[in-house]
Amino acid sequence: MQLVSALVAITRRTFIMMGRYMFNTVSTLISIYMVFCLAFFGMKAFAAASPSRALDGTFEGTIVGFFTWALAVFGYSGLSWQLISEAQMGTLEQLYLSPIGFKWMCAFQVVVDFLTNVAVAVVFLFAMMATTGRWLNLDVASIAPLIIVTLLGAYGVGFALGGLALVFKRIQAFFQIVQFAFVGCLVIPWRIPWAKFLPLSMGNHLIYRVMAEGKRMWELPAADVLTALAVGAAYLAVGLAIFSASERAAKTRGLLGHY
Amino acid sequence: MKHQDGVALEVHQLKKVFRDRGACEVRAVDGISFRVAPGEVVGLLGPNGAGKTTTIKCILGLIRPTSGQVAIFGREVASHYPGILSQVSAVLEGSRNLYWRMTVWENIEFFTGIHGLPQREHRRYFEHLVERFGLADKRDVEVRRLSQGMKQKTAVVCALAELTPIVFLDEPTLGLDVETSYELRETLKDLAREEMRTVVLSSHNMDVVQDVCQRVIIMSAGRVVADDSIEHLMALFRTRAYRLVLRGPLPEGLQAALAAHFPGLEVQSTPYMTHMRLRLPGPDDIYVLMDLLRDAGARIEEISQEEPDLEKVFLEIVRKERVNQCNS
Numbered sequence: 354m355q356l357v358s359a360l361v362a363i364t365r366r367t368f369i370m371m372g373r374y375m376f377n378t379v380s381t382l383i384s385i386y387m388v389f390c391l392a393f394f395g396m397k398a399f400a401a402a403s404p405s406r407a408l409d410g411t412f413e414g415t416i417v418g419f420f421t422w423a424l425a426v427f428g429y430s431g432l433s434w435q436l437i438s439e440a441q442m443g444t445l446e447q448l449y450l451s452p453i454g455f456k457w458m459c460a461f462q463v464v465v466d467f468l469t470n471v472a473v474a475v476v477f478l479f480a481m482m483a484t485t486g487r488w489l490n491l492d493v494a495s496i497a498p499l500i501i502v503t504l505l506g507a508y509g510v511g512f513a514l515g516g517l518a519l520v521f522k523r524i525q526a527f528f529q530i531v532q533f534a535f536v537g538c539l540v541i542p543w544r545i546p547w548a549k550f551l552p553l554s555m556g557n558h559l560i561y562r563v564m565a566e567g568k569r570m571w572e573l574p575a576a577d578v579l580t581a582l583a584v585g586a587a588y589l590a591v592g593l594a595i596f597s598a599s600e601r602a603a604k605t606r607g608l609l610g611h612y
Numbered sequence: 613m614k615h616q617d618g619v620a621l622e623v624h625q626l627k628k629v630f631r632d633r634g635a636c637e638v639r640a641v642d643g644i645s646f647r648v649a650p651g652e653v654v655g656l657l658g659p660n661g662a663g664k665t666t667t668i669k670c671i672l673g674l675i676r677p678t679s680g681q682v683a684i685f686g687r688e689v690a691s692h693y694p695g696i697l698s699q700v701s702a703v704l705e706g707s708r709n710l711y712w713r714m715t716v717w718e719n720i721e722f723f724t725g726i727h728g729l730p731q732r733e734h735r736r737y738f739e740h741l742v743e744r745f746g747l748a749d750k751r752d753v754e755v756r757r758l759s760q761g762m763k764q765k766t767a768v769v770c771a772l773a774e775l776t777p778i779v780f781l782d783e784p785t786l787g788l789d790v791e792t793s794y795e796l797r798e799t800l801k802d803l804a805r806e807e808m809r810t811v812v813l814s815s816h817n818m819d820v821v822q823d824v825c826q827r828v829i830i831m832s833a834g835r836v837v838a839d840d841s842i843e844h845l846m847a848l849f850r851t852r853a854y855r856l857v858l859r860g861p862l863p864e865g866l867q868a869a870l871a872a873h874f875p876g877l878e879v880q881s882t883p884y885m886t887h888m889r890l891r892l893p894g895p896d897d898i899y900v901l902m903d904l905l906r907d908a909g910a911r912i913e914e915i916s917q918e919e920p921d922l923e924k925v926f927l928e929i930v931r932k933e934r935v936n937q938c939n940s
Binding site: 365450 | 628630640666669672673674675676694695696697698700701702704706707708709710711712713714718721722723724725726727728729730731754
């Protein structure tokens with residue numbers, strides 16, 4: 354019962370805050386869409402000038418990549434920004450006083466954020482497909498589990514950065530680096546042996562195969578799916594371990610309420 | 613730690629040492645112990661840096677103590693964390709404690725929700741609290757639009773709405789004007805009496821502590837230097853000091869006569885009025901005083917015994933403690 358009440362409270366707060374900060378939410382989406390348009394039309398102009406048609410098929414990859422990247426950035430930054438802003442707003446310690454425990458609070462926040470992010474990202478996906486005129490295969494039963502598997506790594510990074518924010522407070526510079534690092538993870542060819550161990554990389558490749566090549570999830574190589582799952586789980590575990598260690602350090606040094 | 617029945621909060625040998633790289637260690641809390649009975653309203657007093665907030669945060673598990681134990685209703689906090697937090701709520705000093713972009717009511721719903729309280733069942737109580745703290749017409753206003761006093765009241769309402777048997781209020785009247793501070797303390801006093809909650813109240817405002825609390829724990833340099841009922845502490849510091857107001861100037865020779873009997877006599881005289889403060893060493897000295905005044909032809913306008921207030925008691929205790937520390 355306690356857990357249900359907490360989940361309801363967190364869900365309501367998320368929607369209330371989204372409404373109160375609507376301008377910020379909308380402007381974030383518009384700026385991401387504009388970056389996509391720049392990338393897409395830039396590539397299109399480059400492809401038109403290229404006689405070899407070498408960029409054929411890259412447009413679908415760009416849409417899938419942007420979709421995965423947007424979900425990953427929303428996911429990791431949502432979690433770590435939440436912790437930073439709670440510390441700034443002076444509410445973090447109150448959240449720590451919940452009898453369900455702070456980890457459950459974070460877990461609920463992640464679930465609520467994930468669902469809202471997916472809803473937003475789907476709108477964004479349709480906007481990208483409409484802009485490019487390339488309509489991808491939207492097999493929800495195959496894409497949904499792959500998105501979850503892929504984003505495990507992003508949430509791992511979110512937990513790690515959130516934990517570091519509890520101790521070091523100002524880590525915003527990391528956020529820019531991670532956003533670019535995620536782009537790198539998505540564009541490095543997954544066939545490079547070590548690339549599959551990067552967060553998002555293998556998962557994004559599998560999502561691409563479903564959305565661009567029309568594959569079903571069970572048609573994908575099991576080894577690839579398991580690799581994506583293992584990599585995501587490993588990043589999440591490391592992120593949670595860093596979060597726990599940072600939380601312990603923050604409590605030992607009395608830093609939870611500081612900003 | 614051996615737990616006692618009928619104890620709401622038990623702190624045993626609690627110690628917190630902060631160590632920073634390159635700096636010397638700071639003993640914020642130095643092995644303190646105390647107990648609080650259910651329904652008791654206890655004040656936690658101390659100068660800045662005495663360790664009050666660190667103590668409260670150690671009890672709540674927001675700061676990890678270096679050593680010592682804390683038990684809430686006989687259950688050790690460390691081994692029952694975080695479930696044990698269903699027994700406590702707090703307004704923390706130096707924090708907003710609230711979402712300023714949410715309304716008063718939304719804040720209440722959120723903080724009670726994460727404490728596991730279904731809103732439907734407790735809605736009437738929340739409304740009662742909002743009414744009681746004079747926030748009824750502001751319940752749908754975003755907190756950022758409220759005055760400082762109303763924000764603080766909202767934070768207290770959120771803590772009380774969680775319906776926990778123990779409530780920690782760390783500086784609840786900080787930054788409030790005299791009127792709002794008075795209002796808040798009157799409401800707290802009534803609620804503590806009506807609802808039989810255990811309240812630990814830390815404040816620099818002695819009037820609040822004296823008015824609301826039955827007992828006071830005074831901390832200095834991380835240690836408990838006094839732990840007693842306010843009544844008893846006041847009795848300890850009560851002196852036979854009297855203030856007198858006489859009509860007209862002081863009659864000739866009276867000051868010398870009084871000074872011979874009552875050392876430490878203070879006199880301020882004008883052609884119209886004389887103010888005196890003196891200490892009577894023995895219980896019968898009041899008769900000696902009256903005889904001297906009558907013989908000198910003095911006309912008494914006013915006479916009153918000086919009552920110690922908590923502020924003086926506190927300052928005296930802390931001063932003595934500092935002298936003891938210097939000596940040792």
